[in-house]
Amino acid sequence: MLNQNYEPMQICTAKRALNLVFLGKAKLVETEGQDVISISARYPFPSVVRIDRYIRIPNRNVVLSRKNILKRDGHQCQYCGATGISLTIDHIVPKKQFGKDTWENLVTACITCNNKKGSRTPENANMKLFKKPKKPTRIHYLQKFIRRNNQSWKQYLYLD
Numbered sequence: 001m002l003n004q005n006y007e008p009m010q011i012c013t014a015k016r017a018l019n020l021v022f023l024g025k026a027k028l029v030e031t032e033g034q035d036v037i038s039i040s041a042r043y044p045f046p047s048v049v050r051i052d053r054y055i056r057i058p059n060r061n062v063v064l065s066r067k068n069i070l071k072r073d074g075h076q077c078q079y080c081g082a083t084g085i086s087l088t089i090d091h092i093v094p095k096k097q098f099g100k101d102t103w104e105n106l107v108t109a110c111i112t113c114n115n116k117k118g119s120r121t122p123e124n125a126n127m128k129l130f131k132k133p134k135k136p137t138r139i140h141y142l143q144k145f146i147r148r149n150n151q152s153w154k155q156y157l158y159l160d
């Protein structure tokens with residue numbers, strides 16, 4: 001579901017999306033897959049709808065936690081790419097060098113990489129990060145819900 005300004009808001013069921021369209025509260029933007037068939041009619045399956053009136057969303061920050069850092073990094077070591085093993089949280093700029101507990105300074109690392117890096121910066125340890133860690137946004141959160149049958153969401157989530 002998109003806000004009136006096309007900003008992605010939330011994920012809802014197809015039924016809810018169609019209801020909003022019928023009530024005149026939203027417009028159908030993208031359809032996908034097979035039509036929805038009722039006793040009396042046939043409707044295109046809603047994939048993306050946009051509401052008619054702008055809704056102000058308070059800035060809901062994602063909480064900085066071990067769980068959310070792992071989630072942001074896809075449970076993957078940001079140095080060697082390992083997955084499915086015990087993971088730790090690494091301070092990019094070590095605490096000893098006054099590195100902070102921030103989204104930008106914390107990454108997922110496997111035990112081997114974390115030990116190898118020790119209390120050095122990646123530059124000093126000659127290790128490279130996959131990507132620059134950022135504070136996750138609502139868009140990142142919604143991107144994780146894309147499945148094979150909702151490819152049309154991508155363009156609204158900046159993935160196309």
Ligand SMILES: [Zn+2]
Binds near residue numbers: 080081110112113
């Ligand atoms: Zn690693």
